[in-house]
Every structure is written in structure tokens, then in C-alpha cells.
Amino acid sequence: MSGSHECGCDHDHEHNHDPVAAGVANAAVIDMFALDQHADEVLLVMMEDRPWDGSDDRLHEVQEKFNAYVSFLLDGEMLAEHPELKGKRARIELRCADMPDERAVELLGNIHDQLALQEIKMEVLVADSGGGCGSGCSCHGE
Numbered sequence: 001m002s003g004s005h006e007c008g009c010d011h012d013h014e015h016n017h018d019p020v021a022a023g024v025a026n027a028a029v030i031d032m033f034a035l036d037q038h039a040d041e042v043l044l045v046m047m048e049d050r051p052w053d054g055s056d057d058r059l060h061e062v063q064e065k066f067n068a069y070v071s072f073l074l075d076g077e078m079l080a081e082h083p084e085l086k087g088k089r090a091r092i093e094l095r096c097a098d099m100p101d102e103r104a105v106e107l108l109g110n111i112h113d114q115l116a117l118q119e120i121k122m123e124v125l126v127a128d129s130g131g132g133c134g135s136g137c138s139c140h141g142e
Contacts, residue, residue, distance in 0.1 A: 022047055023046070023047050023048060023049060023050075024046055024047070024048045024050075024058075024061045024062055024065050025050075025061055026065075027061070027065045027067070027068040028068070030044055030046075030068075030069065030072060031045050031047045032044070032045035033045075035085065035088070036091070039089075039091070040088065041088060041089045041090060041091045041121070042073070042078070042085055042089070042091070043090075043091050043093065044069045044072070044090070044091070044092045044093070045093045045094075045095055046066075046069065046092070046093070046094050046095070047095050048062075048094060048095070048096045048097065049096075049097045050097070051097070051098050052096075052098055052099070052100050052101040053101070054101045054102070054103050059103060059104065059107050062094075062104065062107060062108070062111075063107065063111070066092065066111050066115075069092050070092075070115070070118065070120065073090050073120065074118065089119070089121070090119075090120045090121065091120070091121040091122070091123065092115065092120060092121070092122050092123075093122075093123045093124070093125055094108070094122075094123070094124045094125070095125045095127065096124065096125070096126050096127065097126075097127050098126065098127075099126050100126075108122075
């Protein structure tokens with residue numbers, strides 16, 4: 001579990017950059033899984049590179065992706081694969097290319113509140129125009 005990865009963590013993991021396999025549209029894939037050494041938290045990242053369209057389909061995809069991530073954290077799959085992470089706090093990040101629309105913001109607020117009950121942090125990061133992660137990003141140890 002050592003080395004430096006492009007996400008800034010020191011945990012061995014895969015970076016999935018295949019646009020077909022990754023992203024909110026595919027709930028079967030965890031887009032990025034890491035241990036944030038700085039915050040001492042398990043980090044699960046989901047990517048949304050598409051513009052927000054306010055559709056029911058998009059909101060359903062977001063909900064399904066969050067459900068899959070929470071299931072991975074709480075139903076034992078993560079600890080079965082990574083027992084060394086037992087007792088670590090968890091954070092789920094949604095990294096978006098664009099600011100979520102009004103309907104998505106409402107859904108994300110509800111998801112945030114539900115995750116807080118499970119002691120899971122949730123953050124939404126909107127990319128800045130320079131193509132970086134945006135303000136509030138903790139993946140580069142700033």
C-alpha cells in the first residue's frame with residue numbers, strides 16, 4: 001500500500017477512466033476507491049461528466065449509484081476485500097463537470113442527510129474551468 005497515485009493517495013487501487021464503464025450511468029462500477037491518507041477515510045468517488053439535464057432518468061442513475069456505493073460500504077463487501085479498512089470513516093464524492101441542476105441539488109441534499117445518519121460523509125465537487133477537481137478537493141493533499 002505505498003506509492004503515489006494520480007489521485008494523491010497512497011493506497012493501491014485502480015483508476016478507471018473508461019467512459020463506457022465508469023460514471024453515474026453505470027451503478028455496477030465504483031469509479032474510484034482509495035484510502036485518503038490525509039483524512040484517514042475510505043474514499044469512494046463517482047464521476048459525472050455529462051451536463052445535468054433535469055431528467056428523471058438521470059436522477060434515478062444518481063440514486064442507483066449512491067445505493068451501490070452505500071451497499072459496498074455497509075453490506076460487508078468492502079471489508080471482505082479490504083479487512084485493513086475496518087473502523088475507517090467513509091466519504092463518497094460526486095465529481096461533476098457541471099453544477100447540478102435544481103432537481104439534482106434537491107436529491108443530493110436528501111442523499112446527504114440519509115448518509116449522515118449512517119455516519120458516511122458526502123461531498124459534491126464541481127470541476128473548475130481549468131479541468132481540475134474544483135474547490136474543496138482533498139484528493140491532492142492541498
